[in-house]
Amino acid sequence: MDKPDFQHSSPAPALSVIVVAADSGPDLRDCVRLILACQLPLELILVDNDSRDGVPPAIARARQDDERLKVVYSHRNIGFGPAVNLGAKQASGPSLLILNPDCLPGEDDLRRLLAVQAAHPKAGLIGAVVCDADGRPDPASWRRDPLLHRALNTLLGRPGETVEIDREIPTELIQAEAVSGALMLLTREMFERLGGFDEKYFLHCEDLDLCRRVRDIGYQVLLAGDVRVTHGKGSSSRHRPIFVSRHKHRGMWRWFRKHxxxxRNPALAAAVWLGIWGHFALQIPGQLWRRARSE
Structure with missing residues (x-):
């Protein structure tokens, strides 16, 4: 006769945290440790985008008895958005938190974000203020769509709407056009309604695209100004600056064409294409020099 199974099972998760790793190093260990220290009923879905540093499988081995952790291996670098989409297919919680591996929210931060979501049914996507190690807010926490006329006003110092918001980031809940992709909370229902991330973005601007599509269907993008989260910024990109820069510029071009x-003006589109790829080319010597110095 088989012995009865008395193995304890975790409660159904209220939150599915999705983290994409790509040679993210020690930051990833800190992120996993912090999330799994929470008493919230949650699950952590770690998607490994073909890391070579051995950290994701080491985490999987060390925490093999914690059924809240799921590690998904893509076996090649499929890009950030596609990897999040892959992780979302494994999610069982009603809410999804998309989190960078160098972003370190505490349990109180997660609870406050979930409370905002519960209190605002028209909130399609919620972000937090991401800060550096000294507590300085990243301006990317509160963003506008990078429309051409705004970019030109910013570049030329002209009056009118600009891409940059030249005000101090507020400490209360506000509506925004876009928030930082380092931390984004939305319901699984909303994520599925949007079809997840646009997989034609490999890296960068897919978060701007997601925020824009939330607004396009009549929902709000909110910034929880009182939630401040430490963000290392760039742990996965320091090793491959030209690779990352190329995909960043590809993302900019796709966002421009799409939104x-x-x-629609062929002459303007051609000028923007030249500007984007000219900017990319000008950055390469400096990136090569900085990489050589760091080796």
Whole structure:
């Protein structure tokens, strides 16, 4: 006769945290440790984008008895958005937290974000203020769509709407056009309604795209100004600056073609294409020099 199974099972998760790793190093260990220290009913889905540093499988081995952790191996670097989509397919919680591996929210931060979500049914996506190690807020926490006319106003110092918001980031809940992709909370229902991330972005601007699509279907993007989270910024990108920069510029071009009315003008579109890829080319010597110095 088989012995009865008395193995304790965790309660159904209220939150599914999705973290994408790509040679993220020690930051990833800190992120996993902090999330799994929470008493919230949650699950952590770690998607490994073909890391070579051995950290994701080491975490899986060390925490093999913690059924809240799921490690998904993509076996090649499929890009950030596609990896999040892959992780979301494994999620069972009603809410999804998309989190960078160098972003370190505490349990109180997660509870406050979930409370905002519960209190605001028209909130399609919620972000937090991400800060450096000294507590300085990253301006990318509170963003506007990078429309061409705004970018030109910013570049030329002209009056009118600009891409940059030249005000101090507030400490209360506000509506925003876009928030930092380092930390984004949305319901699983909303994520599925949007079809997840647009997988034609490999890296960068897919968060701007997701925020824009939330607003396009009549929901709000909110910034919880009182939630401040430490963010290392760039732990996965320092090793491959040219690779990351190329995909960042590809993302900028895709966002422009997809969302900016100026893209309908062939002459403007050609000028923007030249500007984006000219900027990429000008950055390469400096990136090579900085990489050589760091080796």
């Amino acid at each position: 900016d009315p100026a893209a």
